[in-house]
Amino acid sequence: MPDTVTIAVDFVGGDEGAAVMQRGVNQALSADPYLHVIAVGRAEDGVEAMASTHERVRAQVVTEAIAMDEHPASAVRAKKDSSIVVGCRLVKEGSAQGFFSAGSTGACLAAATMVMGRVKGVKRPALAQMLPGYPSPTLLLDVGANADCKPEYLAQFGIMGAAYMERLMGVERPRVGLLNIGEEETKGSAAALVAYSLMEQQVAGFVGNCEGNDLLKGSFDVVVTDGFTGNVCLKAIEGTASTVMGYLKRGFLSSTKAKLGALLAKGALGSLKQTLSPSTYGGAPLLGVKGACIVGHGSSDAEAVKNGVLVAARTARQGVAGLIAEEIAAAAGASAEGEEA
Amino acid sequence: MPDTVTIAVDFVGGDEGAAVMQRGVNQALSADPYLHVIAVGRAEDGVEAMASTHERVRAQVVTEAIAMDEHPASAVRAKKDSSIVVGCRLVKEGSAQGFFSAGSTGACLAAATMVMGRVKGVKRPALAQMLPGYPSPTLLLDVGANADCKPEYLAQFGIMGAAYMERLMGVERPRVGLLNIGEEETKGSAAALVAYSLMEQQVAGFVGNCEGNDLLKGSFDVVVTDGFTGNVCLKAIEGTASTVMGYLKRGFLSSTKAKLGALLAKGALGSLKQTLSPSTYGGAPLLGVKGACIVGHGSSDAEAVKNGVLVAARTARQGVAGLIAEEIAAAAGASAEGEEA
Numbered sequence: 001m002p003d004t005v006t007i008a009v010d011f012v013g014g015d016e017g018a019a020v021m022q023r024g025v026n027q028a029l030s031a032d033p034y035l036h037v038i039a040v041g042r043a044e045d046g047v048e049a050m051a052s053t054h055e056r057v058r059a060q061v062v063t064e065a066i067a068m069d070e071h072p073a074s075a076v077r078a079k080k081d082s083s084i085v086v087g088c089r090l091v092k093e094g095s096a097q098g099f100f101s102a103g104s105t106g107a108c109l110a111a112a113t114m115v116m117g118r119v120k121g122v123k124r125p126a127l128a129q130m131l132p133g134y135p136s137p138t139l140l141l142d143v144g145a146n147a148d149c150k151p152e153y154l155a156q157f158g159i160m161g162a163a164y165m166e167r168l169m170g171v172e173r174p175r176v177g178l179l180n181i182g183e184e185e186t187k188g189s190a191a192a193l194v195a196y197s198l199m200e201q202q203v204a205g206f207v208g209n210c211e212g213n214d215l216l217k218g219s220f221d222v223v224v225t226d227g228f229t230g231n232v233c234l235k236a237i238e239g240t241a242s243t244v245m246g247y248l249k250r251g252f253l254s255s256t257k258a259k260l261g262a263l264l265a266k267g268a269l270g271s272l273k274q275t276l277s278p279s280t281y282g283g284a285p286l287l288g289v290k291g292a293c294i295v296g297h298g299s300s301d302a303e304a305v306k307n308g309v310l311v312a313a314r315t316a317r318q319g320v321a322g323l324i325a326e327e328i329a330a331a332a333g334a335s336a337e338g339e340e341a
Numbered sequence: 342m343p344d345t346v347t348i349a350v351d352f353v354g355g356d357e358g359a360a361v362m363q364r365g366v367n368q369a370l371s372a373d374p375y376l377h378v379i380a381v382g383r384a385e386d387g388v389e390a391m392a393s394t395h396e397r398v399r400a401q402v403v404t405e406a407i408a409m410d411e412h413p414a415s416a417v418r419a420k421k422d423s424s425i426v427v428g429c430r431l432v433k434e435g436s437a438q439g440f441f442s443a444g445s446t447g448a449c450l451a452a453a454t455m456v457m458g459r460v461k462g463v464k465r466p467a468l469a470q471m472l473p474g475y476p477s478p479t480l481l482l483d484v485g486a487n488a489d490c491k492p493e494y495l496a497q498f499g500i501m502g503a504a505y506m507e508r509l510m511g512v513e514r515p516r517v518g519l520l521n522i523g524e525e526e527t528k529g530s531a532a533a534l535v536a537y538s539l540m541e542q543q544v545a546g547f548v549g550n551c552e553g554n555d556l557l558k559g560s561f562d563v564v565v566t567d568g569f570t571g572n573v574c575l576k577a578i579e580g581t582a583s584t585v586m587g588y589l590k591r592g593f594l595s596s597t598k599a600k601l602g603a604l605l606a607k608g609a610l611g612s613l614k615q616t617l618s619p620s621t622y623g624g625a626p627l628l629g630v631k632g633a634c635i636v637g638h639g640s641s642d643a644e645a646v647k648n649g650v651l652v653a654a655r656t657a658r659q660g661v662a663g664l665i666a667e668e669i670a671a672a673a674g675a676s677a678e679g680e681e682a
Contacts, residue, residue, distance in 0.1 A: 134584055144522055147530040181485055181572040189488040189569045212576025216584040228530045229570050231522040235553025236574045240581040243475055243557040247616060248589075251609025258609040264602030268592025275588055 004034045007312045008087040010101035011041030012065040018045045024305020040083045072106030088115035091291035097316035098292030100308045102300040112293040121328040125288030130281040136218035142227035143234045149226035151195035158203035160287040161222035167318035174221035177210030202331045241276045282307025292316040345375045348653045349428040351442035352382030353406040359386045365646020381424045413447030429456035432632035438657035439633030441649045443641040453634040462669040466629030471622040477559035483568040484575045490567035492536035499544035501628040502563035508659035515562035518551030543672045582617045623648025633657040
């Protein structure tokens, strides 16, 4: 029997409005009978109505909201009674074990880091995204929390990503790669060369460099890079998938024969679309903070909200933050011993 | 009537062997009646046989070859009589106006830079790749010549890429973007912020930041980034296209109905495959050297060789290197005036 777990859910965030949050949360509650939810939002976000319809939901009414285009750190400092700040505070105080939001990614990162706090020893929390590789998915991090990264952050990202894949996806001894421009260890930017040697020393599952075309091949469970390269790369992957689907659609509409073909192959095309959809994985975990924090796409639909809330629940139950704390401490210990020796 | 132009072609390079080079060169010669070719290779690469079959081909026999896995700069220094070094020397001496190779990219970059030499004022030559965007293609550079880049290199890449798109693709006033992690000019890594402000001052067609998912949307004619991010991103795009096609293929084979559908839609799928194929654009131009230098994929087929040789001929005829020299000098002049004012 899984443990009871409480997830604070931001009812303000998301481009699709509170109705989508309600539907997604209801689906998550149906899927997981030991899940409790604190619906965090303003009166107009319908959090009290939501709580009145479900016994495992309670409302936390707030008075402020952080918009998508506000400066993240300033907004978090100024709006203490916003849904994002209050959601993170509920985790900090122990009322909830995790937080899900489809609001401003930057504000979630800032609030989680400032309010929940970093795991001891973690230099920079990182945002991770599961990529739909074949035959297996790959966790890419950082995808945008830290535009400028020192090589030592990357080694920590490897440790944190491996902990997540082990606990969430049940991968034994995850294979960790460094995103780079060649397979050989002599390849890369100055920063990548330093990161390679640090990762060899500190990351148990490190297996070497990963090139851009390896990201979707399932040859790595975790791939680390700085938040600039990771963000550009993630969006390039999403953009390419969408462009290829667009070319395909135009091709299928180009003749009656092709239209008929597309109709017959509808099942295959639908399953491809689902495989590539960001809704499938529900959101991006922020790793390295004290608590489970999952950030959804701004355009999250009910399916994505459901999956995001369920992933937050699993991340909390599986004690990912605790494992990260242990592994980071162990790596620091090993590295200190290495220096003494 | 187009001018007569001579392209030196490396008959050693390429995983597919000399037969593919021969077929590709023959196709290029048929497509362009004013094209002459110098076939550069060892006796065993059949360059003399090639010359004897076509009056617009002459052979340049060399004794050495640079392998794909040799250290580029060392190999170029050590092997003065290799096809890559000799091909670049033919351009330097004026016997040819351009060079095409499907051999080691690193060795081509090193040889072109050392032997042909840089255009005056160009700090770093850059490797550019045309991306198959819709509705129009986008030139991405640098895709791997310089793993570490200063912001001022990126501004020059913008000038060089715009010159190429103007002369080669007939784009009037190309729209130049900076690859970055957000649209706003306040977004990005420390290096991207500096590059943004330099590009505003120095690049006439600069229109702002380009995110990863904009690369295939045709909203920019040229997008610049450092060679690390560009290489990872280009390979991620190629890998995603190939993964999506793989998912599609498996989907089409999953049922009789889907198989029949795929058969009917064969034309549409074939044209998609061609759109995404690296053969379509034939190779990557190295911009900023004194002469036309096009580097093909190691796996170039005859179609890619043909297109690569034709692109080299067009790059030479259109005087891309000359335009780059003018524009770089003008930017340096404007920037010096700005400093004096």
